[in-house]
Amino acid sequence: MLTNLTASLRGEIRAEMARQGLTRQSLASASTMSVWSLGRALSGSRDFGFTEVVDVAAALGIPAHELIARAERAP
Numbered sequence: 001m002l003t004n005l006t007a008s009l010r011g012e013i014r015a016e017m018a019r020q021g022l023t024r025q026s027l028a029s030a031s032t033m034s035v036w037s038l039g040r041a042l043s044g045s046r047d048f049g050f051t052e053v054v055d056v057a058a059a060l061g062i063p064a065h066e067l068i069a070r071a072e073r074a075p
Helices: 002-020 024-030 035-043 050-060 064-073
Strands: none
Touching: 002 035, 002 050, 002 064, 024 035, 024 050, 035 050, 050 064
């Protein structure tokens, strides 16, 4: 279950980036993550940490709980 949620969370972050026209570079610049760390987390090479989820959500302009709820609802 957690693996599915983690994958869904990555998908939701990528989808929101696409909706807003953001690149990895622009999202990394708006958050505290490096481009390298963000890229690894988005690709699934590593998981997002809790504080990273909160930070990335804020950079996307979405409350973290909303981003997680979207991931939970994803098929």
